[in-house]
Amino acid sequence: MTKRFLTAALLLSVSVIPAYAAKTSLVVGMPIEPPGLDPTIAAPVAIREVTWVNLYEGLVRIDRNGKVQPLLAKSWEVSPDGLTYTFRLQEGVKFHDGSAFDSADVKFAFDRARDPKSTNAQKQIFAPIDTIETPDPATVVIKLKETSGNFLTYLGWGDAVIVAPESAATNAANPVGTGPFKFKSWTRGDRVELVRNADYWQKDKIKLDSVTFRFISDAQAQVAALKAGDVDAFPNLGAPELFAEFKKDSRFKAVAGNTEGEIVAGMNNAKKPFDDVRVRRALMHAIDRKALVEGAYSGFGQPIGSFFSPNHPAFVDMTGVIPYDVEKAKALLKEAGYGNGLSITIKSPQMAYASRSAELLSAMMAEAGVELKIIPTEFPAKWIEEVFKAKDYDMTIVAHTEPLDIDIFARDNYYFNYKNDKFKAVVAEAAKTTDEKARFAKYAEAQKILAEDVPALFLFQLPKLGVWNAKVQGLWENSPIPSNDVTEVSWSE
Amino acid sequence: MTKRSRLPLNSALVVGGILTALLVVTALVSLVWTPEVPTRVRVALRLKAPGELGLLGTDHFGRDVASLLMVGAWNSLAIAWPAVLLGAAIGTAIGCAAAAWKGIADEIAMRVSDVVFAFPAVLSAIMIGALVGSGPLAAILAIAVFNVPVFARVTRGVALQVWTLDYIAAARAIGKHPLRITWEDVMPNIAGALIVQVTIQLALAILTEAGLSYLGLGVRPPNPSWGRMLSDAQTYLSQAPHLAIAPGIAIALSVLGLNLLGDGLRDALDPTLKGRGGSTS
Numbered sequence: 001m002t003k004r005f006l007t008a009a010l011l012l013s014v015s016v017i018p019a020y021a022a023k024t025s026l027v028v029g030m031p032i033e034p035p036g037l038d039p040t041i042a043a044p045v046a047i048r049e050v051t052w053v054n055l056y057e058g059l060v061r062i063d064r065n066g067k068v069q070p071l072l073a074k075s076w077e078v079s080p081d082g083l084t085y086t087f088r089l090q091e092g093v094k095f096h097d098g099s100a101f102d103s104a105d106v107k108f109a110f111d112r113a114r115d116p117k118s119t120n121a122q123k124q125i126f127a128p129i130d131t132i133e134t135p136d137p138a139t140v141v142i143k144l145k146e147t148s149g150n151f152l153t154y155l156g157w158g159d160a161v162i163v164a165p166e167s168a169a170t171n172a173a174n175p176v177g178t179g180p181f182k183f184k185s186w187t188r189g190d191r192v193e194l195v196r197n198a199d200y201w202q203k204d205k206i207k208l209d210s211v212t213f214r215f216i217s218d219a220q221a222q223v224a225a226l227k228a229g230d231v232d233a234f235p236n237l238g239a240p241e242l243f244a245e246f247k248k249d250s251r252f253k254a255v256a257g258n259t260e261g262e263i264v265a266g267m268n269n270a271k272k273p274f275d276d277v278r279v280r281r282a283l284m285h286a287i288d289r290k291a292l293v294e295g296a297y298s299g300f301g302q303p304i305g306s307f308f309s310p311n312h313p314a315f316v317d318m319t320g321v322i323p324y325d326v327e328k329a330k331a332l333l334k335e336a337g338y339g340n341g342l343s344i345t346i347k348s349p350q351m352a353y354a355s356r357s358a359e360l361l362s363a364m365m366a367e368a369g370v371e372l373k374i375i376p377t378e379f380p381a382k383w384i385e386e387v388f389k390a391k392d393y394d395m396t397i398v399a400h401t402e403p404l405d406i407d408i409f410a411r412d413n414y415y416f417n418y419k420n421d422k423f424k425a426v427v428a429e430a431a432k433t434t435d436e437k438a439r440f441a442k443y444a445e446a447q448k449i450l451a452e453d454v455p456a457l458f459l460f461q462l463p464k465l466g467v468w469n470a471k472v473q474g475l476w477e478n479s480p481i482p483s484n485d486v487t488e489v490s491w492s493e
Numbered sequence: 494m495t496k497r498s499r500l501p502l503n504s505a506l507v508v509g510g511i512l513t514a515l516l517v518v519t520a521l522v523s524l525v526w527t528p529e530v531p532t533r534v535r536v537a538l539r540l541k542a543p544g545e546l547g548l549l550g551t552d553h554f555g556r557d558v559a560s561l562l563m564v565g566a567w568n569s570l571a572i573a574w575p576a577v578l579l580g581a582a583i584g585t586a587i588g589c590a591a592a593a594w595k596g597i598a599d600e601i602a603m604r605v606s607d608v609v610f611a612f613p614a615v616l617s618a619i620m621i622g623a624l625v626g627s628g629p630l631a632a633i634l635a636i637a638v639f640n641v642p643v644f645a646r647v648t649r650g651v652a653l654q655v656w657t658l659d660y661i662a663a664a665r666a667i668g669k670h671p672l673r674i675t676w677e678d679v680m681p682n683i684a685g686a687l688i689v690q691v692t693i694q695l696a697l698a699i700l701t702e703a704g705l706s707y708l709g710l711g712v713r714p715p716n717p718s719w720g721r722m723l724s725d726a727q728t729y730l731s732q733a734p735h736l737a738i739a740p741g742i743a744i745a746l747s748v749l750g751l752n753l754l755g756d757g758l759r760d761a762l763d764p765t766l767k768g769r770g771g772s773t774s
Contacts, residue, residue, distance in 0.1 A: 219727075219728050220727050220728055239728040241553070241728055241729055241732060242728055242731075245731060288536075291534070291536035291537070292536075294536045294537075294539070295534065295536040295539060295553065295554050295555070350709075352728075355714070356553075356554075358714070359554065359714050359715050360534055360536075360554060362532075362714070362715050363532055363533065363534035363554070363715060364534065366532065373713070374713055374714050374715065375626075375713075376627065376709050376713070
């Protein structure tokens with residue numbers, strides 16, 4: 001390798017090679033394959049990681065710094081009472097099937113998403129909407145029932161992208177959006193290929209001709225694919241212990257960024273013994289979060305004590321509320337009537353962070369007299385079926401990677417089976433509050449309630465360990481929203 | 494013919510016997526003593542080299558590799574033994590019945606064996622795992638299922654030879670029931686061949702168990718298993734190669750030991766079988 005580099009350097013230095021055009025194709029590696037390609041009907045993050053802003057576009061988007069930016073809406077006004085949003089749409093935008101984009105598509109997409117029969121994973125986005133009016137093809141007026149502090153941010157998510165009535169029903173297998181790349185093919189179990197949309201409304205901004213997403217779940221194989229050049233970028237490398245190798249290798253850029261993903265060991269709060277807060281607190285006391293991060297993620301990742309991203313300005317460090325204290329854990333278990341031991345199970349998906357954490361949790365809980373049996377499961381399909389839908393579990397472990405998703409603990413029928421009216425009220429209040437300072441104070445209160453009530457074991461923030469070819473520019477270093485935005489990617493020469 | 498004053502020693506028998514004894518003793522000792530508690534996590538002491546901490550170093554959670562290896566030996570045998578014995582019991586019964594009654598019973602037994610034999614152990618483990626849930630029980634069943642046709646064929650082969658002998662013909666002539674002939678006259682004569690086969694199949698079972706655990710279908714974490722130690726070690730190969738080498742050598746030596754023992758036993762028990770292929774893998 002070094003030899004080849006030297007030769008190349010030598011050749012370049014004497015300028016015998018004419019400058020050749022930079023590469024215009026990109027292969028992005030992902031650990032998990034999406035179950036479909038429509039982000040408006042299902043929760044898995046992998047769907048957004050392929051399609052969001054690459055294939056589908058929303059009225060607005062979230063940029064790499066987590067800020068809201070215009071997209072299909074070129075501008076908007078909010079009425080002084082915070083209840084009426086008037087969006088001015090981009091004109092001349094076409095869907096990939098050639099049909100024109102206008103205000104009717106926006107109304108259709110949002111009505112479809114908020115329909116009672118819709119399976120949209122983030123219905124709270126649309127919950128405040130009262131009416132959607134389309135006075136002309138380039139204007140959409142959305143009236144809210146109540147104010148919503150996060151409404152615009154939410155509209156930037158994958159769940160709120162605009163789909164057309166002609167193609168919405170078949171988007172999962174044959175996605176049609178307005179984005180810079182259109183769908184070419186999907187080889188199940190292997191790859192999704194997108195190609196440049198020649199009619200894209202801001203096509204001058206796009207440098208790539210094609211993007212391929214390859215699905216490689218095994219960390220060792222991810223590394224091999226990167227080193228062989230089969231994959232140009234792995235925005236989320238599966239094995240942190242292999243990350244260090246790339247840091248030393250000048251052919252690659254290795255960036256340790258952050259995500260919005262909180263890794264939590266969710267508990268079935270409706271089921272014994274988890275209906276007893278003393279048991280939940282005892283289990284939290286039994287966990288040494290620092291050691292967990294070290295063992296499960298080679299020290300990358302920040303310990304958390306509640307369910308809020310450290311990247312968010314409203315974040316409060318709650319790790320001190322229920323600190324690591326095995327004696328306290330034992331005492332609480334005794335008080336709850338489990339002094340002679342407790343045996344529970346954890347359904348652990350295949351992702352390295354999950355299975356390793358589960359093994360560490362099991363070892364740590366053993367010290368407190370709790371037997372935690374590990375039952376392997378498969379994410380997403382089997383996990384969604386058993387845990388998320390059927391709620392047939394004691395404890396489980398996954399990363400929740402949506403930004404600002406603390407309200408999942410306020411949702412009825414969510415897999416935690418957690419019911420806390422006070423928490424619900426605080427979160428609902430926060431969502432309505434348009435004043436930033438007041439809203440953040442409410443979020444701080446909500447974080448505290450969760451930290452004390454422990455509906456799930458709050459473990460650590462999932463880091464984003466990205467590795468890509470050093471010549472690839474424009475990929476995101478952090479993940480303020482789960483995505484693989486390639487719209488600004490180019491190859492340097 | 495059925496009684497032998499002493500087993501003639503040969504080098505395969507000696508080396509195989511020593512290696513297998515080592516495996517069994519290690520497994521048994523792990524029940525009462527290990528250098529450290531094998532599941533104790535010591536994150537601050539993770540990825541220590543052999544000698545630096547403990548005889549074989551520590552793994553990615555700071556667990557003692559030597560202790561994990563010892564308990565892994567027990568777990569490996571605890572799956573391999575019952576699986577092979579179960580497979581041998583059923584397979585031998587089928588083989589004996591096929592040899593005793595021949596004809597259509599023989600045909601059916603052998604064709605069914607062929608079908609079962611066509612499924613590799615890993616595949617049947619995945620299917621059985623889907624039925625009873627993956628775990629040690631599924632692994633035992635899968636390896637047993639895989640062993641049934643092996644024993645059915647071996648038993649049938651040697652039993653058919655015994656059935657052609659004169660004294661069996663005599664026994665039949667006086668009206669002795671085929672079941673009694675099988676039990677009293679055939680079994681003692683084929684026992685040697687079966688013992689050899691059990692030894693060889695044990696080696697294969699240990700290898701299969703490691704493979705299943707490597708795929709997450711065998712022993713459940715945090716209970717140590719050689720196969721899973723290997724799969725855990727994979728991504729740490731560049732940082733801590735000892736994590737893969739230790740279980741790798743343990744598996745190789747155990748399989749080698751049992752295979753040599755099987756070969757040695759075969760030569761010792763029946764010199765006429767010498768040179769004939771015994772392994773059906």
